Amino acid sequence: MENPGSSIISALGAGSGVDFIRLADDISTASFAFQRETVQARRETLEAQISAAGQLRGAITSLASALGDRIRNGDLAPRGELGNPAIARVSVPAGLSPRGTFALEVTQLAQGQTLVGRSYASREDLVGAGTLTLRFGTVDGASFTADAARDPLEITVSADDTLASLAARITRESGGAVSAYVATGTNGAQLVMKGAEGAASGFVVEATGAGGGAVPGDLSYLGWSPATDAGELRGIARDAAFALDTVAMTSPTNRVTGLPGGFTLNLAGTNQGAPTSLTFANNIEAISGVMGDFVAALNDIAEQSSVLASPLGGTLGNDPGARELRRDLAALAGQIVMPGAAAGEPRTLADIGLALNRDGTFRLDTARLNQALESSPDAVAAMFTTGPSGVFATIDRFARENSLASDPGSIGGSVRRFEAQLERSDERLERIAEQQEALRERLTRDLVAAERRVAASQSTLTFIQQQVDIWSADR
Known part of the structure; x- marks a missing residue:
């Protein structure tokens, strides 16, 4: 900001001729340049680290979300097939996986x-x-x-x-x-x-x-x-009447719940004297396809973590959260996902074909997967539900634990730590700006005061010079 006193002095041609306003600004800027550049460089590094850690966190949470959605609503979602689809619609709540074949005979609809x-x-x-x-x-x-x-x-x-x-x-x-x-x-x-x-x-x-x-x-x-x-x-108001495997049942509405395995029937028609079949079967081909997609998604995460968390030049090379993520990925194949599995049935992801390569990437062991599907198809299908045990529960837990912001050893904790450091860097830049402005104002006041004193000295010098010149002329 220009000082009025300095401007007047300069306009009258007095003073030292030096732009003290500019000089004060340059000195204050130079005094804090190193600190400001250091903090700004740190800030850029933190922004890159937040982006990298957020990228990894987003990748693992997206994997868990996509897997859960595919199990609930995609080709792995449990579906019942009715021999006569005009009789009812079948639905299965999330987390349940009914199995077997039932005979359904509807004699009366609720109304x-x-x-x-x-x-x-x-x-x-x-x-x-x-x-x-x-x-x-x-x-x-x-x-x-x-x-x-x-x-x-x-x-x-x-x-x-x-x-x-x-x-x-x-x-x-x-x-x-x-x-x-x-x-x-x-x-x-x-x-x-x-x-x-x-x-x-x-x-x-x-x-x-x-x-x-x-x-x-x-x-x-x-x-x-x-x-x-x-x-x-x-x-007339009446209940629905039907028989499931010849067992007579009633329901106050046409939406029937509490059936074996947890499935729900929405009754739509009657078939008295002509029972229809209701079948819940395993989708073996879908499981093979899901495992292939699952391995590909894990490899995407493994490759991202390998680049971002590389000790040599990786943005997260020294980050504990990134290191923990890589360790958890390496241990994923051996994790027990079905603790209650019977002897001989698959218990781990490795048992259904997930294999770890030496470079930290994954591959699908199709021979082992096919063997599990042939010997224990029901046990493999039970691994792909949204219940408390299984593939989804394991990946969901893996994603949650690594995304937990309150855990300083997780990738989520790293994001929080970097964000806190970035906030402190911003506060430091604000303080530097305040200190620089305070120094500029003080220098401006001191230099303008010096300018005034120089101007006064020059005025006195000019007066003396004029008097000397007059005395010299009189001689």
Whole structure:
């Protein structure tokens, strides 16, 4: 920043003629140049190390994520095949791997109660003030058994409520237990109410109006019970009924859970008298393909770590996290991934073909993999689930342990350490800038003061010179 006093002195042609503002700036810059350049060089190194460590961390977490996704949703995902796919859809929750063949016979689908009320002239007709109560339970012929565990739904109907607004209130206030709407057809406007699936989700409608009788305009016109049914009941609430391996079962909904091996059925049709097969089989070809891709992905990580963590010129050559990653990679083939495996069944990644080369890369021993697939296909398939044991669990644990930021010996810990050092470097650069600015301001003040004194001395010298010249002329 230019000093006003120095500028005025320079403009008048006085002073030493030296640009003290520039001189102060140059001196302060030069005084801190070495420190600043050293910190900036360190900062560039840290940025490169953060990038390299982040690259390795990203590679191992991506491997675990991709492997898990392929097991859950890809060609390794457990799938059931139905001989008659129109009967049901089969799904398997993550981490489960059902096996075997089952016979499935569906005799009845679950459904909800459907009730179509008596006719009104218009959906905007007033229904009358009063109280509408829905009680839930089981409808059986002309009888109704209330479910004591469920509270009835009580709606206070105002004199301004129409058939349409009442339908909306039933849907909203029942929380989805009953869906209601107004259907306008050849018989006029009718209130349609549909309950949830399951025999216990039936309902009766108790309507207390103004006492004018069951006529349009009085709320009691909407009341219904199985004992007084006059054709309003169009669908009876019922459970799904089916047999699995001839064992009779029921379900309140068409989504059936808790089946052997953990699979789920979404029933869609009936096949009474014609059971269909449901088969869960191992995908041997998919396992071979996954192992090939798995080895290729491990080699990508091994090659990256070999370059980045090389003792000779590697960005992470002296980093403990990178060294630990390389050690863990080298030990991966021998890790026990199935601690509960029976004698003779594969327990380690080496048992299903993962082999380590002398240079730290991996190869697939197809002969050993094929032998395991032939002798223990079910045991090999069990290694490829998302459960607590297996290939995915091992790789996921490997990725998590090496990415753990709180562990200073992991690659994740290295990233945190480098980031902390980078932050300190930035703080150091800020302090250097502050110290340099303070020195520049002090030098500027001192040099400008010196400039003023020089200017004053020059003025005095000029006056004396003029007096000497006058005296000399008088002689």
